[in-house]
Amino acid sequence: MPSAPPSLQTVPVTLHINGKRHDLDVAPWTTLLDLLREELKLTGTKKGCDHGQCGACTVLVDGVRINSCLSLAVMRNGAEITTIEGLGTPERMHPMQRAFVEHDALQCGYCTPGQICSAVGLVAEGHAESRAEIRELMSGNLCRCGAYTNIADAVEDVLNQQQKAAAE
Amino acid sequence: MKRFDYLKAGSVAEAVSALAAHPKARLIAGGTNLVDLMKYDVEAPGLLVDINGLDLKRIEESENGTRIGALVTNSDLAYHPGINRRFPLLASALLAGASPQLRNAATAGGNLNQRTRCYYFYDTATRCNKRQPGSGCDAIGGVTRIHAILGASDSCIATHPSDMCVALAALDAVVEVEGPNGRRDIPILDYHRLPGETPERDNTLSPGEMVLGIRLEGEASPRHHTYLKLRDRLSYAFALVSAAVDLKIEDGVVRRARVALGGVAHKPWRDLEAESLLVGRVPSADATDAFIARLLSGAKGQGGNDFKITLAERVIRRALRQAAAGTPQLQHEKAIA
Ligand SMILES: Cc1cc2nc3c(=O)[nH]c(=O)nc-3n(C[C@H](O)[C@H](O)[C@H](O)COP(=O)(O)OP(=O)(O)OC[C@H]3O[C@@H](n4cnc5c(N)ncnc54)[C@H](O)[C@@H]3O)c2cc1C
Ligand code: SF4
Ligand code: FES
Ligand code: FES
Numbered sequence: 207m208p209s210a211p212p213s214l215q216t217v218p219v220t221l222h223i224n225g226k227r228h229d230l231d232v233a234p235w236t237t238l239l240d241l242l243r244e245e246l247k248l249t250g251t252k253k254g255c256d257h258g259q260c261g262a263c264t265v266l267v268d269g270v271r272i273n274s275c276l277s278l279a280v281m282r283n284g285a286e287i288t289t290i291e292g293l294g295t296p297e298r299m300h301p302m303q304r305a306f307v308e309h310d311a312l313q314c315g316y317c318t319p320g321q322i323c324s325a326v327g328l329v330a331e332g333h334a335e336s337r338a339e340i341r342e343l344m345s346g347n348l349c350r351c352g353a354y355t356n357i358a359d360a361v362e363d364v365l366n367q368q369q370k371a372a373a374e
Numbered sequence: 375m376k377r378f379d380y381l382k383a384g385s386v387a388e389a390v391s392a393l394a395a396h397p398k399a400r401l402i403a404g405g406t407n408l409v410d411l412m413k414y415d416v417e418a419p420g421l422l423v424d425i426n427g428l429d430l431k432r433i434e435e436s437e438n439g440t441r442i443g444a445l446v447t448n449s450d451l452a453y454h455p456g457i458n459r460r461f462p463l464l465a466s467a468l469l470a471g472a473s474p475q476l477r478n479a480a481t482a483g484g485n486l487n488q489r490t491r492c493y494y495f496y497d498t499a500t501r502c503n504k505r506q507p508g509s510g511c512d513a514i515g516g517v518t519r520i521h522a523i524l525g526a527s528d529s530c531i532a533t534h535p536s537d538m539c540v541a542l543a544a545l546d547a548v549v550e551v552e553g554p555n556g557r558r559d560i561p562i563l564d565y566h567r568l569p570g571e572t573p574e575r576d577n578t579l580s581p582g583e584m585v586l587g588i589r590l591e592g593e594a595s596p597r598h599h600t601y602l603k604l605r606d607r608l609s610y611a612f613a614l615v616s617a618a619v620d621l622k623i624e625d626g627v628v629r630r631a632r633v634a635l636g637g638v639a640h641k642p643w644r645d646l647e648a649e650s651l652l653v654g655r656v657p658s659a660d661a662t663d664a665f666i667a668r669l670l671s672g673a674k675g676q677g678g679n680d681f682k683i684t685l686a687e688r689v690i691r692r693a694l695r696q697a698a699a700g701t702p703q704l705q706h707e708k709a710i711a
Contacts, residue, residue, distance in 0.1 A: 214377055234380035234422065237409065257410050264475055270449075272479045276406045280380060281426055324475065331474070333453065342706035345609035346473025 219283045223248070224292025232279045239263045239274035242289060250290035250319045254348070261347035264320040264327070265289050271327025273346075290319035293326065301367065302326050305360040313351035321347045325361045329368065337362060376418040383425050386552055386586065394554045394582030396421045401584055403445060404479040406472075407488040414496055416489075416505055430483070430586060433457070439591040441550075444483030444584075448538065449474065451482060461590055462702065463599040463620055467541035469705040470603045473610045483585040486539060486549065486565070489576065490532035490640075491612055493517060503529045504573040511573075518678035520614070523686065524670075525639040530573030531676055534566055534641050535612050541601060543634035543642035544618035547590050553583030562588075566641030573640070594620050597700040602693040603636070604685060608708050613637035615685045617693040621657075628652050633665075633694070638673075638686055645669045657698035666690055 216231040223246065232241060239256075242248045242265070254262030256275045263275040266288040294300035302325050305311070312318045324347045334340045340361050341354075349357065383389035393399050398420035402408050411417040430443035435456045442451060451457055452468035472480065494500040494512045501510035513521055513531055521531040539562070547562040566577050579585075603616035616636035622629045631652035635643040648668035655661045666687050673683045696703060 215379075217380055235375045235377060235412075256413065258406055258476055261473065261475060270478045271475050273406070273475045276404075276409045276476075277479060278402070278405060278409060280382075281402065281405060281424055283382075327478075328474065331449075336706070338708075339706045342609055343474050346475045 217280050219280055221279070221282060221284075222286045224288060230279075234278060234280045236279050237275055238265070238267075238277045238279045238282055238287070241279040242274060242287075248289050248291055251323075252316055252319055254317070254320075259348075260317070260320075261324060262317050262320040264323045264347065266323055266327055269327075269330055271324050288323070290322060293322065300326070302329070302360070302364050305363045306357070309356045309360040309363065311353055311356040311360040313349075313353050317347060317349045317351075317353075321349065321357055325357075325364070328361065329364060334361075334365065340365070375412045376415060378419050379421045381421060381423050382427055383423050384427065386428060386430075386584070389423050389425050389428065390553055390582055390584060392421065392423045393584060397581075399423055401425050401483075403481040403484040404447070405484075406476050406480045407484060411489060411496075415498055416496060425483075425584070435460075439589060442482050442588045442590070444587050445481050448472070448477035448480040448482070448485060451538075452477065459596070460593040461541075461545060462596060463594055463601055463618055464538070464541045464545060464590075466599075466601040466702060466705060467537045467603075467616075467618055470601055470613075470616070471537035482538070482588055485536055486542075486585060486588070487577070487579075488536055491520065491535045492532040493520075495532065504532060504569075504576075507572070507574045514676065518676035520612070520637075521676050521679050522639045523673045523675055523679060523682045524635075524643050525568045525641070525672075526674070526676075527569045527571065527573070529571055530569035530640070532569065532573065532640055533637055534576070534639070535637075536642075537601070537603060537613060537616060537636060539566065540613075540616055540634045540636035540642045541618045542588065542590075543644055544620050544632045545590055545594055546632070547588050549588055550586045551579060551583045552586050553580055555580075557586070559589075562642075563644060569640045576640075595622055595697075597702075598623050598697045600693050600696040600702045601705075602689055602696065602703050604689055615682055615689045617686075617689045618642075619693045619697040621652075621694075621697045623657070623698065626656050628655055628657060628661075628698075631665075633669075633690065635669075635686060635690070638682060643669075652694075657694065662691055662694050665694075 219232045252262040254260035258276045265274045334343045400419035430445040432443045434441045452465045500512040549560045598621035603613045605611040618634045620632045631649045651664045
C-alpha cells in the first residue's frame, strides 16, 4: 500500500537554552546537536561520530547528560538545555572548567566540551566516589588524544572539593 | 536521514492506532537506536510516533512484584532503590550496557526493542534478510566476530545486543503489550525469537502492538547473582558473551538456577533442562561441566566467532562461581572476583 509522501512540515518547539528561551520552528528530522550548532550557532558542542559512540556532543537536558546527536530536537520540547557555553565563560569559569585547565585535562580540545558537560552530569548524578567509578562513569566520552589520566584527575578534584564543602 | 511525518502521541490508544494505520510508522522513545538507524537509512519510517508524553515513566512496587513502565530510563531503573534491593542482577546488567549518557536517554521499551548490531544490517550496500527480506545474508561467510553460536539459521546469524534483556530472561520477566486487539502479556522467553526463515521479525509483537511495561514477580537473589560481560574493551562496548546468573541456595544446596547468555543468539539464551542439572546439588565444577556440556551442545561457530564457544564456557564457569560465592561482578570493578 503506497503511503502519502511526508508533508515536510516544521513543528513549533520551545527550548530554554543556557537560560534563554527560544521559540523555534523545527523540521522533525533535526537532531538537537544540529539545531544547536547549525541553527543557533552554539558551536561549542562538538560532532565527533554523530552515532552515539564518542560523547563529543554531550549536553545537559534538564540537568541530565545525554548525547545530543541521537536526540531529535522535537523530542525535547519544553526542556532546559545547558551547553558548554552556558556552564561558564573564560572570565567566570565553572569549577569543572577550571579543574580541566588546572589539570591540563586536554590536548587538542575537541572532546573537551563533551567531557566537561559529562563530568558535570556525573557529579550531579552522585554515583561516583572512587577513581574506578569515575573512570567507568566517564567511559561515554572518548578522547583521541588520550588525555584520560588528567581528565580523571580533574573530575576527582571537583568531587573531592564537593565532599570537603559538604563536610564543612 | 529520510524525511518523515511526526506525531506526538497524546495517549496509548492514539499511538497504537497510528501504528496500526500506517505500515511504515515507528515509535520513538529515547531515540538512541532508532535515530542512529535512520541516519544510515536502515530505518526510514514514514511516520514517527513520539511516545515521550505518555504516562509510562513509573516504577510501581507491590507485594507481588515490580512493574516497570516502558519509558523508564535505563539509568533511573539501574539506580532505583527497590530494583537494587529486589533485582540487583537487573541493575548490574543495565550498568554494563552502553554509556551513562546513553542510559540516561534509553528507555526500557526501547532497550527491549533495539535492533541487532550486525555490521551488514547497518550497511545498506550489502545483502541482509533482516533489513530487506529475501535479499540474502552477507554475514554468512563474511566477518562474523559478533555473530551467533546458538539458534542461528541459514537466513540470519545475528545476535540480540541488549544486556538488560539477558537479566530479564534470567528473572522470568513478563512484557505487557497493547495493540489493536487489546492488552496481553508475553513471557520474556517468548518475546524475542529465533531468526528461522523470517529474521525481519526480531520479536513476537504483532503489527500495531507496543510495549507498555515489564513486570517482575517477587524478589530475586540478593546475594547469589552476577552479570558478567566480556567485550573488546572494558566499558562502552557490546557483549561478545555475557551471562546473567541468579541462584537460590539453601543450606549450601542449589534450589533454583537461572542462567541466561547474551551475545550468543538472536535472543537471550536460556536452557531450562540444562539448568535442572545444577539443581539439588552443591555448586561444584562437576555440576558446572554437566551444565555447560548440555547448554552448549548445539553451539556452532561461523568461523570468525568460533572463539565464542570457548569464551562462553569460561564466562559461565566464572559467573556461576561468582554467584555461588555471593561476589557479584561490580561493573566498575574490572578485576576477576
Ligand atoms: C554506541 C552505543 C553503544 C551501546 N551499547 C550498548 C550495550 O553495551 N548494551 C546494551 O544493552 N545496549 C547498548 N546500546 C543500545 C541502547 O541500549 C539502545 O539504543 C537503547 O536501549 C534503546 O532505547 P531507546 O529508548 O533509545 O529506543 P529508541 O531508539 O527510541 O527505539 C528503539 C526501537 O524500539 C522501538 N520502541 C521503543 N519504545 C517502544 C515501545 N514502548 N514499544 C514497542 N517498541 C518500542 C522503536 O520503535 C525502535 O524500533 C548502545 C547504543 C549505542 C548507540
Ligand atoms: S546476520 Fe542477519 S542481520 Fe546480519 S546480514 Fe545476515 S540477515 Fe542481516
Ligand atoms: S557526536 Fe554524539 S556521540 Fe559522537
Ligand atoms: S583532547 Fe583531543 S580528543 Fe580529547
